[in-house]
Amino acid sequence: MSCANSGASLLGKTVCYVITRPVNLLVWGVTWFHLFSLCQFGGLRINVPVLLLCLLWWMAAAGYGLYLWICYNRRKREAADVTAERGIMSEAVKWFIKRKDHWQIFMKDKSVVIVDVSCLTAKDKDLLDLKLSAISVLGKRKYRLTAGIFLSVIALYGSFLVVKSAIPYNGTLSWALDDLMHKRSVTFVHDNLYESGVDGILDDIRKKVDLPETLCLATSFNLHFAPDGTIETFDTMLYGFDENGYFTDSYLITYNAARSKKIDVYLHGTQEAVFDIDKDLRPLIEAVSLMPLEETVSAWNGEAHFGILYYGTREWNSPEGIRLLNHRGESRLPSAEEHYFSGYSISVFCPDNETNVPVRYLYVGYQEFSAQESAYTADYYPEETQDYEVNGDPEAADYPGDGDTEGAGDRETYVVQEGDTLWKIAGQMLESPFRYAEIYELNKSVIEAAAQERGKKDSGNGRLIFQGTLLQMPEQKEEGEEAIEDTVS
Numbered sequence: 001m002s003c004a005n006s007g008a009s010l011l012g013k014t015v016c017y018v019i020t021r022p023v024n025l026l027v028w029g030v031t032w033f034h035l036f037s038l039c040q041f042g043g044l045r046i047n048v049p050v051l052l053l054c055l056l057w058w059m060a061a062a063g064y065g066l067y068l069w070i071c072y073n074r075r076k077r078e079a080a081d082v083t084a085e086r087g088i089m090s091e092a093v094k095w096f097i098k099r100k101d102h103w104q105i106f107m108k109d110k111s112v113v114i115v116d117v118s119c120l121t122a123k124d125k126d127l128l129d130l131k132l133s134a135i136s137v138l139g140k141r142k143y144r145l146t147a148g149i150f151l152s153v154i155a156l157y158g159s160f161l162v163v164k165s166a167i168p169y170n171g172t173l174s175w176a177l178d179d180l181m182h183k184r185s186v187t188f189v190h191d192n193l194y195e196s197g198v199d200g201i202l203d204d205i206r207k208k209v210d211l212p213e214t215l216c217l218a219t220s221f222n223l224h225f226a227p228d229g230t231i232e233t234f235d236t237m238l239y240g241f242d243e244n245g246y247f248t249d250s251y252l253i254t255y256n257a258a259r260s261k262k263i264d265v266y267l268h269g270t271q272e273a274v275f276d277i278d279k280d281l282r283p284l285i286e287a288v289s290l291m292p293l294e295e296t297v298s299a300w301n302g303e304a305h306f307g308i309l310y311y312g313t314r315e316w317n318s319p320e321g322i323r324l325l326n327h328r329g330e331s332r333l334p335s336a337e338e339h340y341f342s343g344y345s346i347s348v349f350c351p352d353n354e355t356n357v358p359v360r361y362l363y364v365g366y367q368e369f370s371a372q373e374s375a376y377t378a379d380y381y382p383e384e385t386q387d388y389e390v391n392g393d394p395e396a397a398d399y400p401g402d403g404d405t406e407g408a409g410d411r412e413t414y415v416v417q418e419g420d421t422l423w424k425i426a427g428q429m430l431e432s433p434f435r436y437a438e439i440y441e442l443n444k445s446v447i448e449a450a451a452q453e454r455g456k457k458d459s460g461n462g463r464l465i466f467q468g469t470l471l472q473m474p475e476q477k478e479e480g481e482e483a484i485e486d487t488v489s
Helices: 007-019 022-041 044-074 122-133 141-165 172-182 193-205 282-290 293-298 422-429 433-442 444-453 479-485
Strands: 076-079 093-098 102-107 112-116 183-187 214-225 231-241 247-256 262-267 306-316 322-325 341-349 359-363 406-408 411-415 470-472
Touching: 007 022, 007 044, 007 141, 022 044, 022 141, 022 172, 044 076, 141 172, 172 183, 172 262, 183 193, 193 214, 193 231, 193 247, 193 262, 193 282, 193 293, 282 306, 282 341, 282 359, 293 341, 411 422, 422 433, 433 444, 433 470, 444 470
Parallel strands: 076 112, 322 359
Antiparallel strands: 093 102, 102 112, 183 262, 214 231, 214 306, 231 247, 247 262, 306 341, 341 359, 406 411, 411 470
C-alpha cells in the first residue's frame, strides 16, 4: 500500500464533517444573527444568554469532533483489494470522501477504511461506488460543498455587519469601543459639597485623568445635592488649557449616584477650543468654597433636593435673589439704587419646586464691601504674574504704578504692570471691571501680537497680557451710562 493519510488531514476532514451537520448549520446562523444583534442594538438580556448557549453548543461540537478524530485515527485500516471490502454494507457507512487514488470510508462504528482504488479492477471499483451511492445525501460531496458555501456566506456577511456596527455612531459596538478608548471612570470619594466643594470633585478626577489647572466651561455646570450636602448628580463639559494657554483636551463629566458611585469622564470630544474668560471655572470653585451654602438652603425647609447652576458670567435685570459675594466670604444684598447686575453667577435653586426663588451669588472676587463703593476692583487671577523683558531689556523702562496713565492722542493709555489682568485694569481705569471686553477689542491686535512674540498660540481672549504692553483705554461713558455700570455686581 502506498496510500497514506496524515493525522492532521484526518482532523480537518472530521471538523468539516461535524460543522456541516444540519443542526450545526442552523446553530451557525443563530450565532451570527445574535452576535450582530448584540453589536448593533445591544439587547443584553436576550442576546447574551443565546450566545452563551451557542458557545456551549460549539464547545460540545468541538469535543465530539475531537472524539471522532481519535477514534478514526486509532481504528484506521487500509485495504489493498476489494475482496476485503466486499463485506462492507452501505448501511454501515456514515460518510465518505473520494480522491483520485484513494477513497476514505468512515464507518458508523467510528472506524475509517482507506481504499487504494488504483489496485481495484473496473468492476470492483464500480461495485464499491454503487454501494457508496446508496448512503444518505449528508455523506456526499455535493452536500458538503453546498454546506461549506452556506457557512462561508453567513460568516462573511455576519462579519461585515459586525464591522459596520463598530463604525462611529453606527451601532452599540461603536459606542462600546468609544467608551473603551475615551471613557474613564473614577471612584467618587469627596462627595459632600459642604465639606469638599467643587474642588473635591476635581481632586478625585485627577486621580485617573490628567486634568489641567486652567479650565473653562463648554456648556454649563449643573449639580444636585441632598440637604446633608451629599452630591447626587452633576453634569458639565470643560475645556482644558496648559500653562501656555494651549488647548489640551475636552472633558465631558457626569455623575449619578443612583446608577453608580463612579464619576464618568469622556475625553477627546473636541479637537480645538479657545479659552473664554467669561466661562472660567475658577470663580465657581472659589465661590462654592466661600458661600454659606448650607445656611442658604436651610431657608427652604422641607425640600429634598437642591441644585447649583453655573454658566459663567450672566446678566440680571432684577435684584431678586441677588447676593454679592467677595473673596473673604462676605456677602451683601443689592442696594436700592442697583438694578442691573452682571458677573460670575452661581445660582442655588430647588429643582423640585420652582416657586422658591433661586439665590444668585455674584462672585465679585477682590472687591471690598464699603458703604458707598460701587466700582469693582476685582482680580480673579492674582497668581498669574508675568515677568517678561521689554524690548529684550528687563530694565529698559520704569513702569508706572497701578493706575498710571500717559496721553496718546485723544485716548488714555495704560502700560501693563506685573500681575495685571484686563479685569483689574478695567476696574481701575474705567471704574467697572466688566468693561474688560472693551479694552480687549480695542487692543486686540497688540495683545495677540505680544502673546505670539512670547511663544503663545494666542492670548486666550485677553486672559494672558504681558508686562510692558501699551494699551489704549476706551472712552469714558456718559453719565447715564455710568450710572448703569456702577450698579453692576
